[in-house]
Amino acid sequence: MPKTFPFPQDLLDAQVALHETRAAYEKYAKTLPWSAEPMPGWEGDKQLHSSYRCHKEDSPGYTEEQATEVRRFQDELRRLSAEVMTHPYWSTLSEDVVAARMALKHAHELGRGVAMPGGGIPDLDKNRALADWLEWQLRQVRGRIRELEIKEQQEQRRREQAHAALRWKIQPQRSSSAALVHRGDCALYPVQGGFLNREEAVIALAEPDIEPCQICRPETGLEQCG
Structure with missing residues (x-):
């Protein structure tokens, strides 16, 4: 029965x-x-x-x-x-x-x-229901992984920007202008890498053929660090 x-x-x-x-x-x-x-x-x-x-x-x-x-x-x-x-x-x-x-x-x-x-x-119905549930769970997990990856990328960019803000960099001399020292996060010279520490930036600004950027004013940052 x-x-x-x-x-x-x-x-x-x-x-x-x-x-x-x-x-x-x-x-x-x-x-x-x-x-x-x-x-x-x-x-x-x-x-x-x-x-x-x-x-x-x-x-x-x-x-x-x-x-x-x-x-x-x-x-x-x-x-x-x-x-x-x-x-x-x-x-x-x-x-x-x-x-x-x-x-x-x-x-x-x-x-x-x-x-x-x-x-x-019936076993067939059980397994169909289980498969549907597992597929839904997998979609949820994959979506969550993607969200976390995007957040991690955003955090990495923020860390890089924060690091750059505490450093300086040199824009090489061009034929019509002198070499320039920029703050690490200056948008006029958005090259990443090759950063200078405070001592290296001070030495660079003391060179006669290197000038400070008039937009980001790197010497102000050096004075604040001193």
């Missing part, structure tokens, strides 16, 4: 609400930018034997209203999940708890009293 689970109505109602809320959240999420915080876009490597390149446009991040709505959905999903998971009905089962939990997920499709052939979910 097929195993029937007489789920109480409040448990069925909570499970249906959980299904509906999750579906509404997934539909709303498709309308959101791909990252919660503003992020620059990116383009992936060209695929072998194909001209296709995966890419993302710049993300403006969530608006305040979008962030509030996402939190509301997440809070409601947590509340409904807890209501289903901790319902007193589960403590009345001495066995078949896993089968009953799986059956409850389909209760809105089959009716209040759910009969499962042999008292369980």
Whole structure:
């Protein structure tokens, strides 16, 4: 005889609400930018034997209203999940708890009293559901990895800019002008690398054929360090 689970109505109602809320959240999420915080876009490597390149446009991040709505959905999903998971009905089962939990997920499709052939979910359905869940998890993880990579790149650029701001550099002499000493972060000579420390910059400025940049005024920075 097929195993029937007489789920109480409040448990069925909570499970249906959980299904509906999750579906509404997934539909709303498709309308959101791909990252919660503003992020620059990116383009992936060209695929072998194909001209296709995966890419993302710049993300403006969530608006305040979008962030509030996402939190509301997440809070409601947590509340409904807890209501289903901790319902007193589960403590009345001495066995078949896993089968009953799986059956409850389909209760809105089959009716209040759910009969499962042999008292369980077919292996094919179990594995299909598992595959869908694992694919969703993988997409989430890959998206999170990409966000973290972008943040790391931004942090690296900030560290490099901060390092440059505490250094100096020399723009080689050109035919019509003298060599110039710049602050390390001067935009007029955006070359990275070959930085001078304070002592080297002081020595360079003492040379008769080297002048300070009139825009970033590197001598001011040297005076502040002294």
